[in-house]
Amino acid sequence: MNKLLLTLFVFTVLISCKDNPVSKKINETKESVSNTNNAVKEINKMQSDIEELREIKPLSNDELKAWLPENVNGMKRISYKAGQMGVVQISSVEATYASDDKSKSFKVEVIDGAGQMGAAATAGMRMLFSQDFEEEDEYKTRKTVNKKGFKAIEEYRKDRNNTTIELMEDKRFYIKITGTNMDINETWDVISELEPKNLG
Numbered sequence: 001m002n003k004l005l006l007t008l009f010v011f012t013v014l015i016s017c018k019d020n021p022v023s024k025k026i027n028e029t030k031e032s033v034s035n036t037n038n039a040v041k042e043i044n045k046m047q048s049d050i051e052e053l054r055e056i057k058p059l060s061n062d063e064l065k066a067w068l069p070e071n072v073n074g075m076k077r078i079s080y081k082a083g084q085m086g087v088v089q090i091s092s093v094e095a096t097y098a099s100d101d102k103s104k105s106f107k108v109e110v111i112d113g114a115g116q117m118g119a120a121a122t123a124g125m126r127m128l129f130s131q132d133f134e135e136e137d138e139y140k141t142r143k144t145v146n147k148k149g150f151k152a153i154e155e156y157r158k159d160r161n162n163t164t165i166e167l168m169e170d171k172r173f174y175i176k177i178t179g180t181n182m183d184i185n186e187t188w189d190v191i192s193e194l195e196p197k198n199l200g
Contacts, residue, residue, distance in 0.1 A: 046123055046126055046127075050119045050120075050123060053113050053114050053115070053118065053119035053171075053172060054114075054115065054116050054119045056115065056172075057114065057115065058090070058091035058112045058115040059112050059114070059199075059200060060091070061082035061086075061091075061093070062082075064082055064092070064093035064110060064112070065093060067093075067110075067199055068080060068095045068108070069193075069194070071097075072097050072106075072193050072194060073186075073190050073193050074099060075097040075098055075099050075104065075105065075106070076097060076098065076100070077097050078096055078098050078105075079096045080093065080094065080095035081094050088117055089115060089116065089117040089118075091111075091114070091115070092111045092112065093109075093110050094109040094110070095108055097190075103181060104180065104181045104182055104186075105180045106177055106178060106180065106182060107177070107178045108176070108177050108190075108194065109175070109176045109177075109178075110173055110174070110175050110199070111125075111174040112173060112200075113171070113172040113174065114172060121174075122172070122173075122174050125166075125168065125174045126168060126171065128166075129151050129153065129166075129168055131144060138158070139157065139158060139159050140155060140156060140158060140159075141154070141155070141156050141158070142154070142155040142156075147188065148188065148191070150167040150169075151167065151168070152165055153166045154184055156183070156184050160181075161181050161182070161183060162180055162181070162182070163177075163178075163182050163183060163184050163186070163187040164177070164178045164179070165177045165184075165188065165191065169197065170197070170199075170200065172199075172200065173196065173200065175191075175196055177190060177194075
């Protein structure tokens with residue numbers, strides 16, 4: 001009995017220590033199970049959404065371009081491309097903005113999940129957003145967040161002060177913002193000014 005109590009005590013101490021391998025493995029397993037459950041739930045929700053999206057006409061190049069403002073957060077649009085994925089029947093647009101002295105810039109990329117091919121293309125991306133994760137090393141951080149009404153993935157390169165934020169708008173539009181010499185808050189400010197909810 002005393003041996004059993006001692007074993008239980010040692011195990012409890014090991015579990016309570018955040019940095020020990022046993023505790024880490026248990027937490028990783030819990031996270032994996034949680035993410036699997038999230039993925040299954042998302043698949044169930046996606047089935048009817050995908051059917052609806054297949055019946056919707058994707059935005060035209062002109063409609064997507066009209067969503068892009070000339071200036072965002074003090075930065076001017078210096079280039080754009082629309083219809084790059086038209087060959088595979090997916091509606092998309094991308095644009096680059098930069099400050100006057102080119103010290104800061106960002107690129108916005110949008111894929112419309114409407115139509116047969118668009119719905120299929122964005123389905124995998126939606127699965128990614130159903131996960132919950134966080135990772136960090138000496139060069140970068142990457143994690144899922146709930147911010148400004150979006151479930152998003154943030155990646156920040158500490159060594160370069162570059163930020164990438166990916167999100168879905170209304171289960172239809174995949175949006176990726178890549179900021180150069182911009183921290184996470186500055187990049188979110190850009191997203192707010194772009195107003196993704198005005199798409200479609």
